[in-house]
Amino acid sequence: MENSSLIDACKSGDVEAMKEHLKAGSDINVVSATGSTPLIYAAQNNQMEAVALLLEKGAKVNEKNKIGGTALNRAAENGNIEMMNLLFEYGAEIGPLALILAAREGQLEAVKLLVEKGADIDSRQHWGQTALMFAAREGHLDVVRYFISKGADVRVKDKNGNTALNHANENEQSDIAVVLRSAGATENRAKKRSVVISPGEEEADVDDDASGDDINLDADGAGDDEESPEKE
16 A cells, blocks of 8 residues: 555544554655655644554654644644643654644643643744734734733734734734733834734645644745645
């Protein structure tokens, strides 16, 4: 059987087919054209049984695709706490984007788990945007409140000079703007044009039907060819 069929089985969560492919000698850590492994695909497609089987059979938990995407990132983005805990049991490491992705999607419980596991609350993506900025821009008030309660830096600026308050105001998140101001946030009046936060994935598999949106924007603030939306 071809290794690509193992990836297909992982995407669909067909555990019996996965077992057959592995028994026939398929590489459990085979990579797609963009570097994603069966484990990454299973995680991003929310296939818990497939993830459990792959880990049990020795899949490498911290493998990254060509632009840094991991299975934990996908589980965090989906807010799958059970999967995240299982990945942690097998040694998953928290990279810089897991918290940002969970925050952008409003996955409060995933955000809390990552912080409890030691995630840097002020970690940034390529253009200096923090998890707080993404939560503020996308309107996730509960996530914003949680970050503030944990001491997130409400005054930090991204590389375009924008603060979380800038991002909230630009996206008309008035309730969040009030909360940020109460926490001491300020708006940078001399800011440059804001980076557009569009779905674009650190592991954008444009050759596959992957569904991740990690953030890796180009210098103009638009996603490059490897960041086309997949629903990352």
